[in-house]
Amino acid sequence: MKVFKKLLPWILLAFAFFVLPAILSQFRLNLFGRYFSLAIVALGIDLIWGYTGLLSLGQGIFFALGGYAIAMHLLLVTDNDFTTGANGLPKFFENYGVDNLPFFWQPFWSFPWTLIAIWLIPAVVAGLVGYLIFRNRIKGVYFSIITQASLMVFYHFFNGQQKLVNGTNGLKTSTTEIFDMIVGSDDAQIVFYRITLIILPFAYLLCKFLTSGRFGDALIGIRDDEARLRFSGFNPVPYKVIVFLVAGALAGISGALYTIQSGIVSPQYMAISMSIEMVIWVAVGGRGTLIGPIIGAVLVNYLRSLVSEALPEAWLFVQGGLFIFVVVLMPDGIYGWFKNGGLTRMLAAFGIAKKSPTYPKLDLDKSFSS
Helix, strand or coil: CHHHHHHHHHHHHHHHHHHHHHHCCHHHHHHHHHHHHHHHHHHHHHHHHHCCCCCCCCHHHHHHHHHHHHHHHHHHHCCCCCCECCCCCECHHHHCCCCCCCHHHHHHHCHHHHHHHHHHHHHHHHHHHHHHHHCCCCCCHHHHHHHHHHHHHHHHHHHCCHHHHCHHHCEECCCCEECCEECCCHHHHHHHHHHHHHHHHHHHHHHHHHCCHHHHHHHHHHHHHHHHHHHCCCCHHHHHHHHHHHHHHHHHHHHHHHHHHHCEECHHHHCHHHHHHHHHHHHHHCCCCCHHHHHHHHHHHHHHHHHHHHCCCCHHHHHHHHHHHHHHHCCCHHHHHHHCCHHHHHHHHCCCCCCCCCCCCCCHHHHHHC
16 A cells, blocks of 8 residues: 555656546647646645745746846747748847847757756845845745845846847747647647656756755745754754755746746736745645645646636636635645544544544653653
């Protein structure tokens, strides 16, 4: 039974990789590709919030930076009437009278650089922001407020840069080309879907590695009692900077994968609501579990699609109700509820299954003191 539980996530991954493309329509498959890409940013949030106790409300910054990086490359290397103007530059530059390619666009001619940039740029920005915050011992609600304020700064900056990144209109990638394929074509979208499913387990294993051993113990110590950790001789700043940096890199990768599957990147990725939704996915799935955020991101977004198709204006009410339901009745999230025997207790309450025996917890502090 234990072996089956360990293999179940990989069985589901193989099912999604090989079977779903054969049984789902292209529209549904594209949606699931986006959901799995969003699960990567959810993993990063769980790393900093679930294990380190840092509630960031600004992950949309790094998510959007990764999306802009891949979109800029696709617009530069594609030569067709949909994306290229008379002067050879991306077409939107003509609308603002820009004749020369801005300097920061130049490196994105290179595909290898773009692959590095989609995670390096968000990681560097996250590292700098995190260092400035953590070195001043800012934490708790003040950390959340600062990350959200940073999000608003980035949002308004990108929203007003029409001549540089097309402002509020964003960068459209659906008609661009990569490896002789139109990004928005069915064949290309299946490739991106499978690439997402390949990257997702690597992101999970990275987070699993960071949350295990002494490093993982230090993260949990920061979450539970940072003052005691400092008293023990640990400096928590490097640990918090590293996990915030890694979470930023994961958000960038997630944003790049989401952009090539949605066909556009815009400042709306930096909207406050987007970053709050990311936190909700983690809370619903179960923070501090790693598997839970993946479940939460896929489940909540799939539910959003179903509700929006039936009742387009009802989703905000459903999302709010779902969040309240989970917080009140499942504080450990869906995965945490199952992991802690919630299903067994529920079935026992209805007389369907026997209630598992409970044993008193050992209070180590009292044991040692006595």
